[in-house]
Amino acid sequence: xxxxxxxxxxxxxxxxxxxxxxxxxxxxxxxxxxxxxxxxxxxxxxxxxxxxxxxxxxxxxxxxxxxxxxxxxxxxxxxxxxxxxxxxxxxxxxxxxxxxxxxxxxxxxxxxxxxxxxxxxxxxxxxxxxxxxxxxxxxxxxxxxxxxxxxxxxxxxxxxxxxxxxxxxxxxxxxxxxxxxxxxxxxxxxxxxxxxxxxxxxxxxxxxxxxxxxxxxxxxxxxxxxxxxxxxxxxxxxxxxxxxxxxxxxxxxxxxxxxxxxxxxxxxxxxxxxxxxxxxxxxxxxxxxxxxxxxxxxxxxxxxxxxxxxxxxxxxxxxxxxxxxxxxxxxxxxxxxxxxxxxxxxxxxxxxxxxxxxxxxxxxxxxxxxxxxxxxxxxxxxxxxxxxxxxxxxxxxxxxxxxxxxxxxxxxxxxxxxxxxxxxxxxxxxxxxxxxxxxxxxxxxxxxxxxxxxxxxxxxxxxxxxxxxxxxxxxxxxxxxxxxxxxxxxxxxxxxxxxxxxxxxxxxxxxxxxxxxxxxxxxxxxxxxxxxxxxxxxxxxxxxxxxxxxxxxxxxxxxxxxxxxxxxxxxxxxxxxxxxxxxxxxxxxxxxxxxxxxxxxxxxxxxxxxxxxxxxxxxxxxxxxxxxxxxxxxxxxxxxxxxxxxxxxxxxxxxxxxxxxxxxxxxxxxxxxxxxxxxxxxxxxxxxxxxxxxxxxxxxxxxxxxxxxxxxxxxxxxxxxxxxxxxxxxxxxxxxxxxxxxxxxxxxxxxxxxxxxxxxxxxxxxxxxxxxx
Amino acid sequence: xxxxxxxxxxxxxxxxxxxxxxxxxxxxxxxxxxxxxxxxxxxxxxxxxxxxxxxxxxxxxxxxxxxxxxxxxxxxxxxxxxxxxxxxxxxxxxxxxxxxxxxxxxxxxxxxxxxxxxxxxxxxxxxxxxxxxxxxxxxxxxxxxxxxxxxxxxxxxx
Numbered sequence: 063x064x065x066x067x068x069x070x071x072x073x074x075x076x077x078x079x080x081x082x083x084x085x086x087x088x089x090x091x092x093x094x095x096x097x098x099x100x101x102x103x104x105x106x107x108x109x110x111x112x113x114x115x116x117x118x119x120x121x122x123x124x125x126x127x128x129x130x131x132x133x134x135x136x137x138x139x140x141x142x143x144x145x146x147x148x149x150x151x152x153x154x155x156x157x158x159x160x161x162x163x164x165x166x167x168x169x170x171x172x173x174x175x176x177x178x179x180x181x182x183x184x185x186x187x188x189x190x191x192x193x194x195x196x197x198x199x200x201x202x203x204x205x206x207x208x209x210x211x212x213x214x215x216x217x218x219x220x221x222x223x224x225x226x227x228x229x230x231x232x233x234x235x236x237x238x239x240x241x242x243x244x245x246x247x248x249x250x251x252x253x254x255x256x257x258x259x260x261x262x263x264x265x266x267x268x269x270x271x272x273x274x275x276x277x278x279x280x281x282x283x284x285x286x287x288x289x290x291x292x293x294x295x296x297x298x299x300x301x302x303x304x305x306x307x308x309x310x311x312x313x314x315x316x317x318x319x320x321x322x323x324x325x326x327x328x329x330x331x332x333x334x335x336x337x338x339x340x341x342x343x344x345x346x347x348x349x350x351x352x353x354x355x356x357x358x359x360x361x362x363x364x365x366x367x368x369x370x371x372x373x374x375x376x377x378x379x380x381x382x383x384x385x386x387x388x389x390x391x392x393x394x395x396x397x398x399x400x401x402x403x404x405x406x407x408x409x410x411x412x413x414x415x416x417x418x419x420x421x422x423x424x425x426x427x428x429x430x431x432x433x434x435x436x437x438x439x440x441x442x443x444x445x446x447x448x449x450x451x452x453x454x455x456x457x458x459x460x461x462x463x464x465x466x467x468x469x470x471x472x473x474x475x476x477x478x479x480x481x482x483x484x485x486x487x488x489x490x491x492x493x494x495x496x497x498x499x500x501x502x503x504x505x506x507x508x509x510x511x512x513x514x515x516x517x518x519x520x521x522x523x524x525x526x527x528x529x530x531x532x533x534x535x536x537x538x539x540x541x542x543x544x545x546x547x548x549x550x551x552x553x554x555x556x557x558x559x560x561x562x563x564x565x566x567x568x569x570x571x572x573x574x575x576x577x578x579x580x581x582x583x584x585x586x587x588x589x590x591x592x593x594x595x596x597x598x599x600x601x602x603x604x605x606x607x608x609x610x611x612x613x614x615x616x617x618x619x620x621x622x623x624x625x626x627x628x629x630x631x632x633x634x635x636x637x638x639x640x641x642x643x644x645x646x647x648x649x650x651x652x653x654x655x656x657x658x659x660x661x662x663x664x665x666x667x668x669x670x671x672x673x674x675x676x677x678x679x680x681x682x683x684x685x686x687x688x689x690x691x692x693x694x695x696x697x698x699x700x701x702x703x704x705x706x707x708x709x710x711x712x713x714x715x716x717x718x719x720x721x722x723x724x725x726x727x728x729x730x731x732x733x734x735x736x737x738x739x740x741x742x743x744x745x746x747x748x749x750x751x752x753x754x755x756x757x758x759x760x761x762x763x764x765x766x767x768x769x770x771x772x773x774x775x776x777x778x779x780x781x782x783x784x785x786x787x788x789x790x791x792x793x794x795x796x797x798x799x800x801x802x803x804x805x806x807x808x809x810x811x812x813x814x815x816x817x818x819x820x821x822x823x824x825x826x827x828x829x830x831x832x833x834x835x
Numbered sequence: 836x837x838x839x840x841x842x843x844x845x846x847x848x849x850x851x852x853x854x855x856x857x858x859x860x861x862x863x864x865x866x867x868x869x870x871x872x873x874x875x876x877x878x879x880x881x882x883x884x885x886x887x888x889x890x891x892x893x894x895x896x897x898x899x900x901x902x903x904x905x906x907x908x909x910x911x912x913x914x915x916x917x918x919x920x921x922x923x924x925x926x927x928x929x930x931x932x933x934x935x936x937x938x939x940x941x942x943x944x945x946x947x948x949x950x951x952x953x954x955x956x957x958x959x960x961x962x963x964x965x966x967x968x969x970x971x972x973x974x975x976x977x978x979x980x981x982x983x984x985x986x987x988x989x990x991x992x993x
Contacts, residue, residue: 077925084933085921085940087868087908094867264968266872266880267934316870316934317968348873564932564969723928723974730971731931758877758966766962766972774973 065780066718071576072786075723076583078569080314080562090314092270092286093345100272101130101176103334103344104183106190107354108165108172111199111424111751112212115163115172119191123175126189128182131338133174135161138333142219143300146391146429147289147323149539149600153482155222155231155390157215160300160329165194166214166388167424168752169353176334176342199424199751200229203362203385206421214388214422223390224419231386232394232482234401235417238474244377244413248368252449255364256442256816258800260357260745263431264763267316269355270345273331281308281332286315288322288561289601290591296325297332308332312591318563319735320430321356323603324391352756356429357745359396359420360385361438365446373456373464375411380404380439382418387427393420394482396428399435402485404443406473406687407531410465416479424751430603432732433796436532437739444528444801445816448808458805459499459508462529469493481604486537488684492779492789495529498691498713501775502527505711506693513809521697523708524810528692530797533685534781534790535606540682542611543597544618546575547675550666552646552658553585554622559599560611561591565792566724567607571615573720574785578619579626580643581658597677605688605790608720612785613680621676629665629674630656686781688716688789690729692798694770696806703826705807707737707770712795715779718787722776725791729774732795738764740800744819838901842866843910851897857883858892860900861907868908868937872966879965882938883907889945891964908937911944920944920982929978931969939965943979951987953979 083090120132138160146154161171173190177183198212205211206229215226224233245251271285281303287293290310298305315322327344334342346355361384368377382400386393401416431437451458467473469490477487503509506525516523545557556575562568572586579585589595599611627638630648633656634641640651647655665674693711698704712729719725742762746754755761780787804815813828839848842864851860858881861869869892870880876894883892884906892905911918920943923929930936939962946953946961953961958979959972967975 075928078928078930080933081925081930082917084930084936085908085917085924086912087866087937089867091867091870091934093871265932265934266878266966266968267870267932268872314933316872317932319968348875348877564934566931727928727931727970727974730973731969732971734971735968757875758873759875763966763968764972765964765966766959766976769959769972772971772973 066787069577069786071573071583072720073718074721076569076573076721078566079572079588080568084314091267091316092272092284092313096343097274097341100341100343101334101338102180102183103174103176103330103342104180104187105171106173106187107169109168110165110194110196111168112197113165113194114197115165116193116195118173120173123186123189126182126186128178129175129186130178131176131334133161133330133333135163139300139302141300141302142221143296144391145324145326145389147292147296147325147601150295153394154392155220157220157223158389167426170388174330176338201424201751203383203421206423214424229422230419231390231422232397232420234398236478237415238478239413241377241379241413241415245368248376249371250450250453251366251368252446252453253364253366254442254446254449254816255362256445257362258360258438258441258818260360260426260747261739261743262352262357262745262761263319263321264758265317265319265321268346268348268351269322269326271327271331272341272343273335274341275335275339281335282311283308283328283332284311284313285328286322287312288318288563288603290561290593291559291598292601293325293328294593297328300329301333310593312561315563318602319432320603322563323430324356326355348758349756352761353426353753357426358431359428359435359438361400363400363438363442365442367446367450369450369454371454373454373461375408375465377413378405378408378411379415382439384418384420385423385425385428386420387423387425389427390422391427391429396435398479398482400439402475402479403436403532404439406475407467407529408465409467409471409473414475425747426745426753432735432793434793437797440528440530440797441800445804445814448805458527459503462499466495466529467493481536481539486684491783492686492717492781493689494715494777494779495689495691498689498715498777501777502691502693502711502713505773506695506709508693511695515810518697520701521699522810523695523697524806524808526694526802526805526809528798528801528805529690530692530794531687531689532605532794532797533687534609535682535685536604537682537685540600540604540606540610541679542599542614543677543679544611544614545597545675545677546618546622547673548622548662550659550662552581552662553587554579555587555589556615557596558590558611558615559596560607561599561602563602565602565728566721567602567611570608570720570724571611574612574615575619577786578616578623581646605792608788608790609784610680610682612788614678616785617678617680618676621678622674625674625676626658626661629661633664684783686783686789688714688791688794690714690794690798692802694802694806696803696810698807698810698825700811700829703822705741705803705820705825707803709771711773712798713775713777714791714794715777716791717779717781717784717789719776719778720786720788725776726774728791729795730772732793733772733799734764734769736796736799739818740803741819836898838898840900840902841904843906855897856893857895857897857900860897861892866907866909870934870937872934879938879942880935882941882965884941884945887948889942908940918944919985920947920979923978923982923985927974927978927981929970929975935965935967939967939975943982947983947986952983
């Protein structure tokens, strides 16, 4: 692997640049700052899963004292758009309106009231009279696909839906080689179908937007978003106003995980402000967050693997059916990623087919969620690999070794299947999976404990393992830019459109700048995510920030370094090429030094004056995957069916970890989210399409008592195309827990769980089935 | 009605609505470190010390705080110096988005005031009412261990 250079600031577990403000409770979140005269906006949700609004009478509500503005489909722009905050043109269909005379899920937006207080707004919602014509709802994937199913998007003006008459949002079908020939040539074939549930991101801060007019009459949206620039563009489109009249500011936000890659509330807040001239506040309650924000796409995915007796894969077939809910946000791309982020991992298979559809239902709306389809795809893929290992009599680790992609290799899937369209060819330039497997197996005690069915009372222990990958941004689509300008004390302003959701991206991007400019981290002053002040960045999704935004920052810093050396060159009497930066100074070959402060003072005040500053952009040519080996030890209670994860080991290759503490934190958070997804988290939905458990009491996300002994090992590589050798690490961790725990359960009690979450009921039922059989 | 309480060491008189929550009163008084995540006592983001014990302030009537001493995360700093728990959260990487952090820190301060040498299990139990979706708790648990060690060694008035 290429040599890792010596770093000074990169590779250190620096404190987060925003940490002190957060730990002292400074008013840094959207809801923490209010102007006088603010209106409170509440939303009326549909009580029906599928209905047409015959009439809506808001006169009583409007007459209530303190009610200032009521919005419905009758007085708002009808522009079709997507709420998915993706690059333009978005690969999601334009199937949503701000308000509409049709509702498509329980909680779908019917009206909004802006009032002097929240209590008045809530009271006014109750005074809105709506006459509905109920339509037959579509409440499952199978329901959506049957002949004669009700058509959920029967409107004329939607665009980009694959086959609206059949409730199909998107369709993907790609082929490499000849899978049937591959299966014919296989000695062993296994096939498995797995289903994943409706699950929620559950950020501790629900969606919230605050809007106001600045002194020049421009609309300012302070919003809890992962995509400030997409939010600006989509709000302008939806409201029919110029982009230049909108400014989006993302302050600190309380977690996102994909749900804040949606433009959900900005249009309502903005329109209230434009109509009334007053500041407006819209925040979802926890219940609304569960019912009417976004979820992970539930999927049914079938995987068929064919291998020779040598354990080398000959063919892989994956068929995915994805439930996108009532609107098609991310429908195509999440579906495609179920294949594109999984299948290249096993590039030894010459014959690969991926096909599938995303369908509409009258159920909660799915969207982007950390892992983005890959999580759903890895469940059956890694389950099938475990089955294949057993059938072949090969250790599961060894089976992965014989099939996983390596440095210098490629997969035709990279080129065939991209972000809802063709992908981009790439050769793997960094991959430490071998060491990840070795270290992980050793830490979990694979050789000693696997297959031993250790008993502890009624509990049986088992070990499982998987390997997974993700990407680093969307190649040739994502774009990030960074601006750096110098101040006369030798500090620098770093202006980035990149969006820190709590991930620490402000910090790691500052570390990259500090490294190039040879200054301590506190000399880099970060301003991020303000569409007026910072250059464009697509935002925080697709594991793009470290790799894509990081490269933009590195390039901007290198340009600034070049300007600094030019200025110093005249003073130090040496060519710019011979100079270097060290310890906040320019150093000449003879050892003469000029401080950065003096360089900037000269540029500002003394000679050939100019602002030392530069902007640089990055559109990545490829998307190097982070690789992860997962190992889990579980205990399965044979009397109750309860599964406890005792020990989880994650050995991950993310290239150089710009900040190891923050990189570990990304892994730990993603894995624990994944364990919740595997064991306890499930949105329960009634036979009429209503979410039955819309609270953090009834929807169980892991707490401090639920977390196993969790070991994350950063197995460093050097990614030559990445900033400072880095790859991204934001998502990959969440792909591991479901199949790893499923495989460990099988090792313990010999049953395959193919439906998440692995609740005691499901585990017991599966055990009974095996006993009966 | 009017109540008098001490918030972060300052006596405050406040007019409250019947049924008003302590969390809403505190935010109205400008203590934005009190976060709202569920208004149902499930997430712990609004935790404050009420007469020295951590409570979810969304589940406490403001009226109940009449005559009480309330400490929010803003009140932990002493003469510009952070509380050892705050320092430890910064050093260990116990903060990601920071929305759960104030409540988490309050729970940890409460624990260490009662139990200066907690086991890992006791720390987990003390933090179990504070949900965090970012960190996976690993570094938060470690931060409390670090703070406990620092407080034993250094001596603070927490």
